[in-house]
Amino acid sequence: MAAEALLHWYHRTKRSLPWRGESDPYRIWLSEVMLQQTTVAAVGPRYARFLARFPDIGALAAAPWEAVAAEWAGLGYYARARNLHAAAQAVAAQGGFPRDAAGLRKLPGIGAYTAAAVAAIAFQEPVVPADGNVERVMARAFLVETPLPGAKPELARLAQGFMEQPAARAAPGDFAQALFDLGATICTPRNPACALCPWMAGCAARAAGRAGELPRKAEKRARGVLHGVHFLIRDGQGRIGVRARPPRGLFGGMWEIPGTPWRATPWPDAEAMPHAPDTRLNWRAAPGEALHQLTHRDLVLRLFIAEAQALPPGLTPLTSPAELPTVMRKLLGLAG
DNA sequence: AATCCGGGGGC
DNA sequence: GCCCCAGGATT
Numbered sequence: 365m366a367a368e369a370l371l372h373w374y375h376r377t378k379r380s381l382p383w384r385g386e387s388d389p390y391r392i393w394l395s396e397v398m399l400q401q402t403t404v405a406a407v408g409p410r411y412a413r414f415l416a417r418f419p420d421i422g423a424l425a426a427a428p429w430e431a432v433a434a435e436w437a438g439l440g441y442y443a444r445a446r447n448l449h450a451a452a453q454a455v456a457a458q459g460g461f462p463r464d465a466a467g468l469r470k471l472p473g474i475g476a477y478t479a480a481a482v483a484a485i486a487f488q489e490p491v492v493p494a495d496g497n498v499e500r501v502m503a504r505a506f507l508v509e510t511p512l513p514g515a516k517p518e519l520a521r522l523a524q525g526f527m528e529q530p531a532a533r534a535a536p537g538d539f540a541q542a543l544f545d546l547g548a549t550i551c552t553p554r555n556p557a558c559a560l561c562p563w564m565a566g567c568a569a570r571a572a573g574r575a576g577e578l579p580r581k582a583e584k585r586a587r588g589v590l591h592g593v594h595f596l597i598r599d600g601q602g603r604i605g606v607r608a609r610p611p612r613g614l615f616g617g618m619w620e621i622p623g624t625p626w627r628a629t630p631w632p633d634a635e636a637m638p639h640a641p642d643t644r645l646n647w648r649a650a651p652g653e654a655l656h657q658l659t660h661r662d663l664v665l666r667l668f669i670a671e672a673q674a675l676p677p678g679l680t681p682l683t684s685p686a687e688l689p690t691v692m693r694k695l696l697g698l699a700g
Numbered sequence: 701a702a703t704c705c706g707g708g709g710g711c
Numbered sequence: 712g713c714c715c716c717a718g719g720a721t722t
Contacts, residue, residue, distance in 0.1 A: 399717040406708060406716090440706030443720075475719045495717045513701085544717055553715060554711080581714095585703090612721095614705070658706060690707060 365505055365566040367532035367539060373562035374542035379404075379549070382411050384541070389461040389486040390421045393451075396478045396485075397444055404548070410439055424449065425456035433618055434687040442618050442689070446611065447473025465491050476520075485537035490527045493540050494520040497547025503579035504551060507568035511580040519579075551575075589662045593636035594623030595647065596669045596699055597679065604696075605641065605679030606688070614658075618689045619682065621696070626663065636666075641679060645670035650698040656691040663691060667698040 378384070381404060383395035394414065398407045417435055418424040424432070429449060436445035451471040455461055462468050465483035469476065480493035492498065494516070502508065502519040510518065523543070526532045532539040550561045556575045558564050569575040597605045606619040614626070624631050624639040637643060650667040657663075675681060685693055 396717060401706085401716055401718055403708070403716050438707080440708085441718085443705065444718090447719080473719065477718055481717065493717075496715075497717070540717085548717085616705085656706090658704095660704065 365526075365563045367526050367529040369562045370542045370546065371531055371535060371538060374538060374545060377545070377549075378541070379545055382408055387486065389482060390424075391415065392486040393461070393474075393478075393482050394448070396481045397448055397473060398439065400444060400478070401441060402439065406439070421452050421455055421461075424452040429617065434683075437618065437687050438690050438693075440690075442616055443612075444473055446617055447471075461486075463487055464489055481540060483536075484540045488536050490533045490536050492520075492523040492526060492532075492536075492543070494523050495544065495547075497551075498523050498540075498543045500553065500579055501543055501547050501551045501563075504556070504569035504575045505563060505567050507572060507574070508578070509580060511582050513582065515579060585660075587657075587660055587662055588628060589664060590626040590628065591630040592624050592626040592663065592665045593631045593633075593639070594621045594665055594667050594695055595640045596621055596650075596667055596696070597641060597645070597675060598669070598671050599675050599681070600673050603675070603681040605675040606682045606692075607679055615689050615691070618692075619680075619687055620689075620692055621667075622679065623665075630664075631666075636668075640668065640670075641676045642670075642672065645672055650700070652698055654691070654694040654698055656694055665691070665695050667695055669699055 383391060386392055395411060398411055414435055418427060432445050432449045436442060451473055454471060464487065465479040468474050468482050469479040477493050477495050480491040483489035484491050484493060499512065499516065499519045502522040503515065506522055508515055508518060526539065550557045554576060558570050558575055561567065564570055567575065569578050605622070607622050609615050609618055609620050611617045622641050624636050637647070640647060647668040647670045650669055654665040655662065685696060688696070
Protein backbone atom coordinates (compact mmCIF):
# COMPACT_ATOMS: atom_id res chain seq x y z
CA MET A 365 0.00 0.00 0.00
CA ALA A 366 1.41 3.35 -1.05
CA ALA A 367 1.03 6.26 1.36
CA GLU A 368 1.08 8.54 -1.63
CA ALA A 369 -2.02 6.92 -3.14
CA LEU A 370 -3.91 7.39 0.12
CA LEU A 371 -2.82 11.02 0.43
CA HIS A 372 -3.86 11.72 -3.15
CA TRP A 373 -7.28 10.22 -2.45
CA TYR A 374 -7.51 12.28 0.76
CA HIS A 375 -6.74 15.57 -0.92
CA ARG A 376 -9.37 14.81 -3.51
CA THR A 377 -12.19 13.66 -1.19
CA LYS A 378 -11.51 14.76 2.38
CA ARG A 379 -14.43 15.58 4.64
CA SER A 380 -14.89 19.20 5.63
CA LEU A 381 -14.87 19.20 9.44
CA PRO A 382 -14.77 22.08 11.93
CA TRP A 383 -11.33 21.15 13.30
CA ARG A 384 -9.75 20.52 9.90
CA GLY A 385 -7.21 23.15 8.98
CA GLU A 386 -6.69 24.22 12.58
CA SER A 387 -3.09 24.58 13.74
CA ASP A 388 -3.71 25.67 17.35
CA PRO A 389 -2.76 22.67 19.50
CA TYR A 390 -5.51 23.61 21.96
CA ARG A 391 -8.14 23.21 19.26
CA ILE A 392 -6.63 20.00 17.91
CA TRP A 393 -6.45 18.55 21.42
CA LEU A 394 -10.04 19.55 22.23
CA SER A 395 -11.32 17.93 19.04
CA GLU A 396 -9.45 14.70 19.76
CA VAL A 397 -10.78 14.47 23.32
CA MET A 398 -14.35 15.20 22.22
CA LEU A 399 -14.05 12.58 19.48
CA GLN A 400 -13.01 9.82 21.88
CA GLN A 401 -15.73 7.20 21.39
CA THR A 402 -17.99 9.94 20.11
CA THR A 403 -19.21 10.39 16.55
CA VAL A 404 -18.20 13.27 14.31
CA ALA A 405 -21.86 14.26 13.99
CA ALA A 406 -22.30 14.52 17.76
CA VAL A 407 -19.11 16.52 18.26
CA GLY A 408 -19.61 19.13 15.54
CA PRO A 409 -21.94 21.57 17.30
CA ARG A 410 -20.47 20.91 20.73
CA TYR A 411 -16.97 21.72 19.51
CA ALA A 412 -18.00 25.17 18.31
CA ARG A 413 -19.99 25.84 21.46
CA PHE A 414 -17.13 24.81 23.74
CA LEU A 415 -14.68 27.08 21.92
CA ALA A 416 -17.11 29.98 22.10
CA ARG A 417 -17.16 29.57 25.87
CA PHE A 418 -13.49 28.62 26.40
CA PRO A 419 -11.65 30.18 23.43
CA ASP A 420 -8.14 29.31 24.61
CA ILE A 421 -6.31 27.15 27.09
CA GLY A 422 -6.06 30.01 29.56
CA ALA A 423 -9.80 30.49 29.64
CA LEU A 424 -10.36 26.78 30.21
CA ALA A 425 -7.69 26.58 32.91
CA ALA A 426 -9.17 29.56 34.76
CA ALA A 427 -12.79 28.33 34.61
CA PRO A 428 -14.44 26.73 37.65
CA TRP A 429 -15.25 23.02 37.34
CA GLU A 430 -18.98 23.76 37.45
CA ALA A 431 -18.71 25.76 34.23
CA VAL A 432 -16.79 23.02 32.47
CA ALA A 433 -19.25 20.36 33.65
CA ALA A 434 -22.20 22.43 32.47
CA GLU A 435 -20.60 22.82 29.05
CA TRP A 436 -19.83 19.10 28.76
CA ALA A 437 -23.26 17.90 29.98
CA GLY A 438 -24.85 15.47 27.53
CA LEU A 439 -21.59 14.51 25.81
CA GLY A 440 -20.93 11.48 28.03
CA TYR A 441 -17.76 9.98 29.49
CA TYR A 442 -17.53 12.80 32.00
CA ALA A 443 -14.04 11.86 33.15
CA ARG A 444 -12.99 13.43 29.86
CA ALA A 445 -14.19 16.81 31.08
CA ARG A 446 -12.45 16.44 34.43
CA ASN A 447 -9.19 15.41 32.75
CA LEU A 448 -9.53 18.15 30.14
CA HIS A 449 -9.84 20.74 32.88
CA ALA A 450 -6.90 19.32 34.84
CA ALA A 451 -4.74 19.09 31.72
CA ALA A 452 -5.53 22.69 30.79
CA GLN A 453 -4.33 23.83 34.19
CA ALA A 454 -1.14 21.78 33.86
CA VAL A 455 -0.45 23.12 30.36
CA ALA A 456 -1.13 26.70 31.41
CA ALA A 457 1.24 26.28 34.36
CA GLN A 458 3.93 24.90 32.04
CA GLY A 459 3.51 27.83 29.69
CA GLY A 460 2.33 25.75 26.73
CA PHE A 461 1.68 22.31 25.30
CA PRO A 462 4.37 19.63 25.27
CA ARG A 463 5.67 19.53 21.71
CA ASP A 464 5.90 15.77 21.28
CA ALA A 465 3.83 12.66 21.82
CA ALA A 466 5.85 11.51 24.83
CA GLY A 467 5.22 14.80 26.63
CA LEU A 468 1.56 14.93 25.66
CA ARG A 469 1.08 11.38 26.92
CA LYS A 470 1.78 12.52 30.47
CA LEU A 471 -1.26 14.83 30.57
CA PRO A 472 -4.46 13.49 32.15
CA GLY A 473 -6.94 12.18 29.60
CA ILE A 474 -4.28 11.77 26.91
CA GLY A 475 -3.43 8.15 26.11
CA ALA A 476 -1.37 6.62 23.34
CA TYR A 477 -3.91 7.45 20.66
CA THR A 478 -4.56 11.10 21.55
CA ALA A 479 -0.88 11.82 22.15
CA ALA A 480 -0.05 10.53 18.68
CA ALA A 481 -2.98 12.30 17.04
CA VAL A 482 -2.12 15.71 18.51
CA ALA A 483 1.60 15.23 17.82
CA ALA A 484 0.96 14.28 14.20
CA ILE A 485 -1.73 16.86 13.41
CA ALA A 486 -0.52 19.84 15.45
CA PHE A 487 3.25 19.26 15.40
CA GLN A 488 3.85 17.03 12.35
CA GLU A 489 5.60 14.38 14.40
CA PRO A 490 6.02 11.20 12.31
CA VAL A 491 3.65 9.03 14.34
CA VAL A 492 0.44 7.25 13.32
CA PRO A 493 -2.42 7.36 15.85
CA ALA A 494 -4.23 4.02 15.97
CA ASP A 495 -7.92 4.58 16.59
CA GLY A 496 -10.77 2.25 15.68
CA ASN A 497 -10.66 3.36 12.05
CA VAL A 498 -6.94 2.75 11.71
CA GLU A 499 -7.18 -0.63 13.43
CA ARG A 500 -9.89 -1.70 11.05
CA VAL A 501 -8.00 -0.55 7.96
CA MET A 502 -4.82 -2.32 9.11
CA ALA A 503 -6.62 -5.54 10.06
CA ARG A 504 -8.06 -5.69 6.56
CA ALA A 505 -5.08 -4.47 4.57
CA PHE A 506 -2.79 -7.04 6.24
CA LEU A 507 -5.44 -9.70 6.92
CA VAL A 508 -4.84 -9.79 10.68
CA GLU A 509 -6.95 -12.59 12.16
CA THR A 510 -6.16 -11.96 15.83
CA PRO A 511 -9.26 -10.63 17.59
CA LEU A 512 -9.39 -7.20 19.23
CA PRO A 513 -8.37 -6.02 21.71
CA GLY A 514 -5.44 -8.46 21.66
CA ALA A 515 -4.48 -7.35 18.16
CA LYS A 516 -4.06 -3.69 19.15
CA PRO A 517 -0.25 -3.68 19.50
CA GLU A 518 0.23 -5.46 16.19
CA LEU A 519 -2.20 -3.17 14.36
CA ALA A 520 -0.50 -0.11 15.84
CA ARG A 521 2.89 -1.37 14.67
CA LEU A 522 1.56 -1.99 11.17
CA ALA A 523 0.13 1.55 11.07
CA GLN A 524 3.37 3.09 12.33
CA GLY A 525 5.22 1.22 9.59
CA PHE A 526 3.77 3.59 7.00
CA MET A 527 5.98 6.34 8.41
CA GLU A 528 8.88 4.65 6.65
CA GLN A 529 7.41 5.95 3.41
CA PRO A 530 8.62 9.47 2.56
CA ALA A 531 5.17 10.62 1.43
CA ALA A 532 3.69 9.82 4.85
CA ARG A 533 6.65 11.21 6.76
CA ALA A 534 6.32 14.46 4.83
CA ALA A 535 2.75 14.98 6.05
CA PRO A 536 2.01 13.03 9.26
CA GLY A 537 -1.11 15.04 10.09
CA ASP A 538 -2.66 14.55 6.69
CA PHE A 539 -1.70 10.89 6.67
CA ALA A 540 -3.43 10.28 10.00
CA GLN A 541 -6.56 12.08 8.93
CA ALA A 542 -6.52 10.29 5.59
CA LEU A 543 -6.64 6.99 7.47
CA PHE A 544 -9.53 8.30 9.60
CA ASP A 545 -11.45 9.29 6.50
CA LEU A 546 -10.72 6.00 4.78
CA GLY A 547 -12.10 4.09 7.76
CA ALA A 548 -15.09 6.37 8.15
CA THR A 549 -16.21 6.56 4.53
CA ILE A 550 -14.79 3.56 2.59
CA CYS A 551 -13.37 0.91 4.91
CA THR A 552 -16.49 0.95 7.08
CA PRO A 553 -17.34 -1.67 9.73
CA ARG A 554 -20.06 -3.18 7.55
CA ASN A 555 -20.35 -3.26 3.77
CA PRO A 556 -17.01 -1.65 2.96
CA ALA A 557 -16.96 0.19 -0.37
CA CYS A 558 -13.84 -1.58 -1.59
CA ALA A 559 -14.43 -0.61 -5.22
CA LEU A 560 -13.74 3.03 -4.28
CA CYS A 561 -10.71 2.33 -2.07
CA PRO A 562 -7.33 3.79 -3.02
CA TRP A 563 -5.70 0.73 -1.45
CA MET A 564 -7.94 -1.90 -3.03
CA ALA A 565 -5.15 -3.44 -5.12
CA GLY A 566 -2.91 -4.15 -2.14
CA CYS A 567 -5.56 -5.14 0.42
CA ALA A 568 -5.16 -8.75 1.58
CA ALA A 569 -8.67 -9.01 3.03
CA ARG A 570 -10.16 -7.68 -0.19
CA ALA A 571 -8.22 -10.26 -2.19
CA ALA A 572 -9.58 -12.98 0.08
CA GLY A 573 -13.11 -11.58 -0.16
CA ARG A 574 -13.19 -11.21 3.61
CA ALA A 575 -12.94 -7.47 4.26
CA GLY A 576 -16.34 -7.34 5.95
CA GLU A 577 -15.35 -9.99 8.51
CA LEU A 578 -12.41 -8.05 9.92
CA PRO A 579 -11.33 -7.03 12.45
CA ARG A 580 -12.44 -9.94 14.61
CA LYS A 581 -13.52 -9.06 18.12
CA ALA A 582 -13.62 -10.89 21.43
CA GLU A 583 -17.09 -11.78 22.65
CA LYS A 584 -18.72 -9.29 24.96
CA ARG A 585 -20.24 -9.87 28.33
CA ALA A 586 -23.93 -9.54 29.00
CA ARG A 587 -25.21 -6.25 30.41
CA GLY A 588 -26.45 -5.96 33.97
CA VAL A 589 -29.32 -3.89 35.38
CA LEU A 590 -29.14 -1.16 38.02
CA HIS A 591 -32.18 0.17 39.90
CA GLY A 592 -32.51 3.50 41.66
CA VAL A 593 -35.12 5.82 43.15
CA HIS A 594 -34.71 9.60 42.98
CA PHE A 595 -36.42 12.48 44.76
CA LEU A 596 -37.36 15.67 42.96
CA ILE A 597 -37.92 18.70 45.19
CA ARG A 598 -39.42 21.88 43.81
CA ASP A 599 -39.18 25.00 45.94
CA GLY A 600 -41.57 27.94 46.11
CA GLN A 601 -40.08 29.40 42.94
CA GLY A 602 -40.37 26.15 40.97
CA ARG A 603 -36.65 25.50 41.11
CA ILE A 604 -35.41 21.94 41.56
CA GLY A 605 -32.69 20.79 43.92
CA VAL A 606 -29.60 18.94 42.71
CA ARG A 607 -26.38 17.75 44.27
CA ALA A 608 -22.95 16.89 42.87
CA ARG A 609 -22.10 13.23 42.34
CA PRO A 610 -18.74 11.99 43.64
CA PRO A 611 -15.89 13.06 41.35
CA ARG A 612 -15.13 9.48 40.19
CA GLY A 613 -17.39 6.75 38.91
CA LEU A 614 -20.64 6.95 36.98
CA PHE A 615 -21.44 10.51 35.95
CA GLY A 616 -18.56 11.62 38.17
CA GLY A 617 -18.73 15.25 39.24
CA MET A 618 -22.01 15.91 37.48
CA TRP A 619 -25.26 17.22 38.97
CA GLU A 620 -27.90 14.67 39.92
CA ILE A 621 -31.36 14.63 41.38
CA PRO A 622 -30.78 13.17 44.88
CA GLY A 623 -31.70 9.52 45.35
CA THR A 624 -30.73 6.04 46.48
CA PRO A 625 -27.53 4.36 45.37
CA TRP A 626 -27.95 2.27 42.23
CA ARG A 627 -28.04 -1.50 42.79
CA ALA A 628 -28.94 -4.72 41.01
CA THR A 629 -32.17 -5.35 42.96
CA PRO A 630 -35.16 -3.00 42.78
CA TRP A 631 -35.84 -0.67 45.70
CA PRO A 632 -39.16 -1.14 47.53
CA ASP A 633 -40.68 2.27 48.37
CA ALA A 634 -40.23 1.80 52.11
CA GLU A 635 -36.56 1.01 51.68
CA ALA A 636 -35.94 3.88 49.28
CA MET A 637 -37.74 6.57 51.27
CA PRO A 638 -35.07 7.05 53.97
CA HIS A 639 -32.80 8.25 51.15
CA ALA A 640 -35.10 11.22 50.49
CA PRO A 641 -33.48 14.58 51.30
CA ASP A 642 -36.40 15.34 53.65
CA THR A 643 -38.57 12.39 54.72
CA ARG A 644 -41.21 14.69 56.22
CA LEU A 645 -42.37 16.02 52.85
CA ASN A 646 -45.42 14.69 51.06
CA TRP A 647 -43.75 12.48 48.43
CA ARG A 648 -45.83 11.19 45.55
CA ALA A 649 -44.64 8.71 42.92
CA ALA A 650 -44.31 9.89 39.33
CA PRO A 651 -45.79 7.45 36.82
CA GLY A 652 -43.48 5.11 34.94
CA GLU A 653 -39.72 4.62 34.97
CA ALA A 654 -36.80 6.20 33.19
CA LEU A 655 -34.85 3.62 31.15
CA HIS A 656 -31.31 4.49 30.20
CA GLN A 657 -28.82 2.21 28.46
CA LEU A 658 -25.11 2.44 29.12
CA THR A 659 -22.42 0.31 27.55
CA HIS A 660 -22.36 -2.21 30.41
CA ARG A 661 -25.55 -1.45 32.30
CA ASP A 662 -29.25 -0.79 31.91
CA LEU A 663 -30.45 1.85 34.36
CA VAL A 664 -34.04 1.66 35.63
CA LEU A 665 -34.90 4.75 37.67
CA ARG A 666 -38.09 5.77 39.45
CA LEU A 667 -38.98 9.23 40.66
CA PHE A 668 -40.80 10.72 43.66
CA ILE A 669 -41.86 14.35 43.71
CA ALA A 670 -42.52 16.79 46.54
CA GLU A 671 -42.94 20.54 47.00
CA ALA A 672 -41.15 22.51 49.71
CA GLN A 673 -40.96 26.14 50.75
CA ALA A 674 -37.17 26.05 50.45
CA LEU A 675 -34.64 23.49 49.25
CA PRO A 676 -33.20 21.35 52.07
CA PRO A 677 -29.59 22.04 53.05
CA GLY A 678 -27.07 20.35 50.77
CA LEU A 679 -29.11 20.87 47.63
CA THR A 680 -28.34 23.45 44.96
CA PRO A 681 -30.97 25.04 42.73
CA LEU A 682 -30.46 23.86 39.14
CA THR A 683 -29.76 26.68 36.73
CA SER A 684 -30.80 24.86 33.57
CA PRO A 685 -31.77 21.27 32.70
CA ALA A 686 -29.09 21.45 29.99
CA GLU A 687 -26.50 21.19 32.75
CA LEU A 688 -27.69 17.68 33.63
CA PRO A 689 -26.39 14.48 32.07
CA THR A 690 -28.92 12.91 29.74
CA VAL A 691 -30.02 10.22 32.17
CA MET A 692 -31.08 12.92 34.67
CA ARG A 693 -32.93 14.86 32.01
CA LYS A 694 -34.79 11.64 31.18
CA LEU A 695 -35.68 11.24 34.84
CA LEU A 696 -36.88 14.83 34.96
CA GLY A 697 -39.16 13.95 32.06
CA LEU A 698 -41.17 11.64 34.35
CA ALA A 699 -42.32 14.71 36.27
CA GLY A 700 -44.25 15.83 33.22
C1' DA B 701 -6.18 -8.56 30.55
C1' DA B 702 -10.54 -7.15 32.08
C1' DT B 703 -13.64 -3.71 33.51
C1' DC B 704 -15.62 0.68 33.85
C1' DC B 705 -17.14 4.86 31.83
C1' DG B 706 -22.37 7.89 28.05
C1' DG B 707 -24.83 8.85 24.46
C1' DG B 708 -26.31 8.62 19.88
C1' DG B 709 -26.95 6.89 15.21
C1' DG B 710 -27.04 3.19 11.67
C1' DC B 711 -28.94 -0.87 10.32
C1' DG C 712 -31.93 -5.41 19.31
C1' DC C 713 -26.81 -5.00 18.23
C1' DC C 714 -22.83 -2.53 16.79
C1' DC C 715 -19.83 1.20 16.56
C1' DC C 716 -17.81 5.57 17.44
C1' DA C 717 -10.66 10.17 16.12
C1' DG C 718 -10.23 5.89 23.92
C1' DG C 719 -8.44 6.50 28.79
C1' DA C 720 -8.07 5.16 33.59
C1' DT C 721 -8.16 1.80 36.94
C1' DT C 722 -7.54 -2.65 38.94
